[in-house]
Amino acid sequence: MNISELMTSSKEALANKWGLAIGTFLVFLLLSGGSQAIAETYPLTPLLTVIISGPFGVGLSLFALKLSRNEEARFEDSFAGFSNFLNSFLAYILMTLLIVAGTILFIVPGIIIAIALSMTYFIIAEDDQISAVDALKKSYKMMDGHKMKYFFLCLRYIGLALLCILTLGIGFLWLVPYMYVTNAKFYDEIKDETVIDILA
Numbered sequence: 001m002n003i004s005e006l007m008t009s010s011k012e013a014l015a016n017k018w019g020l021a022i023g024t025f026l027v028f029l030l031l032s033g034g035s036q037a038i039a040e041t042y043p044l045t046p047l048l049t050v051i052i053s054g055p056f057g058v059g060l061s062l063f064a065l066k067l068s069r070n071e072e073a074r075f076e077d078s079f080a081g082f083s084n085f086l087n088s089f090l091a092y093i094l095m096t097l098l099i100v101a102g103t104i105l106f107i108v109p110g111i112i113i114a115i116a117l118s119m120t121y122f123i124i125a126e127d128d129q130i131s132a133v134d135a136l137k138k139s140y141k142m143m144d145g146h147k148m149k150y151f152f153l154c155l156r157y158i159g160l161a162l163l164c165i166l167t168l169g170i171g172f173l174w175l176v177p178y179m180y181v182t183n184a185k186f187y188d189e190i191k192d193e194t195v196i197d198i199l200a
Contacts, residue, residue, distance in 0.1 A: 001189060003153050010182040013068050021177035024063060024075050028056055029176065054092030054121075055081030062125035064180035068188065084124065090132035091120050098136075115150050116143045122187040146190050153186065 001009065014021055032049070058081030066073035081088040095117050103110030119139040124130060130138070143150065157179055164171030 006185050007182055009185055010178060013070060013181055017067060021067060022173045024078050025176045026173060028060060054088040055085055057121040058088040058124045060180060061121040064184040065125060068181045068184035084128045087124055087132045091124060091135055094132060094136055095120060115147045116140045119143060119187050142190050
């Protein structure tokens with residue numbers, strides 16, 4: 001599918017499920033915002049953000065995958081990453097270090113690395129036996145030949161985010177789940193293409 005078809009497919013997957021999607025992601029946004037607010041008073045609080053970011057990333061990816069596949073998605077799925085805490089946490093740490101290192105060298109390498117590793121949480125969400133390192137490697141291989149398409153998809157997100165700002169931020173309640181589900185659609189598409197390439 002092209003980008004427009006991916007985004008249209010995501011809207012269809014979210015039809016009649018917007019309440020569940022918005023409610024689930026709202027809890028995550030509140031927790032993230034709360035931890036950042038507390039950090040201004042308690043200096044050690046940023047460590048909490050580091051600890052929970054990976055597990056939540058995996059859990060929300062699982063939630064988005066289920067929505068995108070028209071499976072039964074539940075609010076509890078967003079906490080699934082905590083049952084695979086070590087791999088989720090290590091994946092977040094490794095991704096952050098690699099992206100920061102690439103950005104320090106020059107901004108463009110950091111963007112390329114971020115895009116190349118963007119499927120990591122989806123991979124861990126779908127395979128709780130895979131290690132963090134193997135998940136990063138798998139994402140890097142899966143994104144080979146798909147980075148530019150994902151980059152243009154991200155540009156669409158930026159445009160929508162600017163529109164959300166005009167709504168005093170309220171639009172982000174719809175945009176965030178929409179982005180996650182679209183990324184889940186993207187993941188399934190390139191995963192299937194990777195399998196075909198291996199079998200060819």
